[in-house]
Amino acid sequence: MTLHLYDSATRQIRPLDPVVPGRVGIYHCGLTVQGPPHIGHIRKEVVFDVLRRWLERAGYDVRIVANVTDIDDKIIAKGAENGEPWFAVAYRNERALHAAYEVLGCEPPTYEPRATGHVPEMIEMMETLIARGHAYPAQDGSGDVYFDVRSWPPYGELSNQSIEDMQEAPDAPADGKRDPRDFALWKGRKEEEPESASWPTPWGRGRPGWHLECSAMAAKYLGPEFDIHGGGLDLRFPHHENELAQSRAAGQPFARVWMHNAMLNLGSSKMSKSVGNTLTVAEVVKRVPAIALRYYLVAAHYRSIIEYSEESLAEAATTMSRIEGFVTRAASLVGRCDGGEIPPAFAEAMDDDLSVPAALAVVQDTVASGQRLLGHGASDDLRAALGSVRAMLDVLGLDPLDPHWAGSRDHGPAQAALGALVQQLLDHRAEARAAKDFAAADRIRDQLTTAGIAIEDTPQGARWTVKEDR
RNA sequence: GGUGGGUUGGCCGAGAGGCGAGGCAACGGACUGCAAAUCCGUUUACACGGGUUCAAAUCCCGUACCCACCUCCA
Incomplete structure (x- = not known):
């Protein structure tokens, strides 16, 4: 049997059928670096890390692309709040994300492109979409550029919804839109926003509108058609729906399989910054060994909710x-x-x-x-x-x-020194036991236990381990 | 209102028409000077009400409750 994956677009388990035999291209939506990653965020990284390891063991050449969204409303707001540039917030939290990968043993993505580094690609894509009649500059002169959902009949195919049943997209005032459900490809610069958070385009200065970056970067690094597109289930609509619409409307076949991991809940609702029920990776790893946290996140099926x-x-x-x-x-x-x-x-x-x-x-x-x-x-x-x-x-x-x-754990001079000391104590204990002086033997064991060292007697003699339970 | 997913033993967590997943905890036993570690054994569950079937946790209908999305989100 070869790998079969549940495709959330068709809601079926289907065999993996790579575009290029022997090679698998995966794009999964990374983080908006507005804060340090919590354990729900890192669940997704662990899920895709396991997928990568399994594919590589099967002999595939795996390329993984995960974006870093380093510009958005919240990053700008946080910068303003802290009195620092927005990019200070973005870079700091990107480093925290990398530290979390490292702590949990996730190999970093093959490529990890930042949104702000791909503005020209986004502009090209908007020009293509406008030329094909699927996008238009805002009618109110705001500098926004919108995707025209009515021009793209399959819109809603990923999340199985019809446009009529959708609520309007409130990413911009509806004045400039042809249809209230049209979404922003690009956001014109607003007066109060820093100059440094905008880039020149044929439609004026502005910044990326989130969905577009993924379409542009997936095409750049994986080509117009690739194998697996993943991310958290909460991104299915509107983010992934919009990506799919943009890319297909621009003439790209895009992802063959859509793979969504379920959320990690705390207090029966999704762990998220806006709810305030977050536990950062850095916090949890102080209480429990990192390998145990990884086991916890891996052990449940990726499509099942983990109730923390x-x-x-x-x-x-x-x-x-x-x-x-x-x-x-x-x-x-x-x-x-x-x-x-x-x-x-x-x-x-x-x-x-x-x-x-x-x-x-x-x-x-x-x-x-x-x-x-x-x-x-x-x-x-x-x-x-x-x-x-x-x-x-x-x-x-x-x-x-x-x-x-x-x-x-097992190397370094400090570890060697500790080993020598423990071994001496264990030798004394062995002598005491041989002499049936169990009081003395137990005293040594208690000393070690108090110091956080566990003793196990085996047929080959006593073993010791540093206890990691914290 | 619309679109998906769920409810399994004390707890966590798989399965998806017949055959006791697995783990944790608990209890009993073995081993041990005593422990620890390990092993063996014990504890037959599928939200509720109907239905289909020789057979239902699994399929169908209904009800209740929960989660996600339709706002930024992994």
């Missing part, structure tokens, strides 16, 4: 550390076992619209049988189990031995 709670996050942390426990114990017995095999059941689950929950059940089964083997010492079966657990976890970006997660 402290309890379920803690549960994810427990489960992840159990898996990590197996991997590290097994590796200390039989080595890393790189290059393990992916069990067919795992592959089938992933190919079926990225069914990570079913795939994780395979991971759990393999871990459980590996744990049983562990009791009997080193064996080929154990090596196979470890290799395959690590291969599966790698697809999900959760392999504890991956340098990303293991790197800082």
Whole structure:
């Protein structure tokens, strides 16, 4: 079986059929960098990171483009509020986004174009749309340019709505519009807005109207037709609908499959800045290991709502550390076992619209049988189990031995010094136990526990780990 | 009002006509000097009311409630 994905345009699960065999082009809408990313934002990054890893394992050459929307009303407003340039806000939050990718082990997109860097491409696209009769400059001289929804009969095809049932688009006063549902491709500069937030065009100075940047940049970096367009479900309408209309009206076939991830809710409504129910990645990662947060975000199917709670996050942390426990114990017995095999059941689950929950059940089964083997010492079966657990976890970006997660933990002089000290204490404890002086042995264990070091006795002697629960 | 999606055991979370997904928690047992870790066992759920079927959590009709979008949003 090859990868099948749920296409939200046709509401069907369909096989991936790349435009260019062997290559997959993906565009997913990045962030409007008006604030640091919260865990709902990063859910989308994790989802597409898993998709990328799975496609790459299948041998595809994957190109991922995710835009950074670095200009919009809120960014300008925040700059004004803080008494700093709008671009100071944008760059700061873009760096916070990159830090969040890094913390959660998401490889950055292949290309990450900024809206403000693609104004000429947008102007060209508007000229094409105007020439084809699908766009027009505002009739009120505001400098806005609108898309003419009535000129494009398929409008509404992505979200399965008819124009008649839609409310008007309030992105600009209706005076300049032919139809109240026409949306802005470009926004003319307003008096109160900073000069630096505008660019010259044939219709006067102004700035991008959000939807257009994605159409222009997708075409530039992926070509007129590409494989997968993704983003949060909340972008389906109007953003993705409008992108689709613009690009097709400009003569481009555009995306073959539309893939939308469900929201992450907190207090039974979508995590969002305007509601005020946000938890930033930086905050959550102080309370729980980053790998546990990633597990939490990955473990639910990408089309299911995650109802955030402290309890379920803690549960994810427990489960992840159990898996990590197996991997590290097994590796200390039989080595890393790189290059393990992916069990067919795992592959089938992933190919079926990225069914990570079913795939994780395979991971759990393999871990459980590996744990049983562990009791009997080193064996080929154990090596196979470890290799395959690590291969599966790698697809999900959760392999504890991956340098990303293991790197800082197991190396460095401080770690070596700690190891030497702990080993001395463990040697004393072993002597005490051999002499049946259990009071002394337990005192040493308590000391270590208090210091945050957990002891496990195994047939090969005592193991120690620094506890990561915070 | 329009368009989608959902309601599963103490909790999280899959499945989508017959066969107990998986995890967490709890309890009992094994192992252990005691622990920890690990293993074994126990706990048969699908919002409600109808219907179709030999068989329904799954299909159909209705009801209730929840979420998302139709405003900026991942």
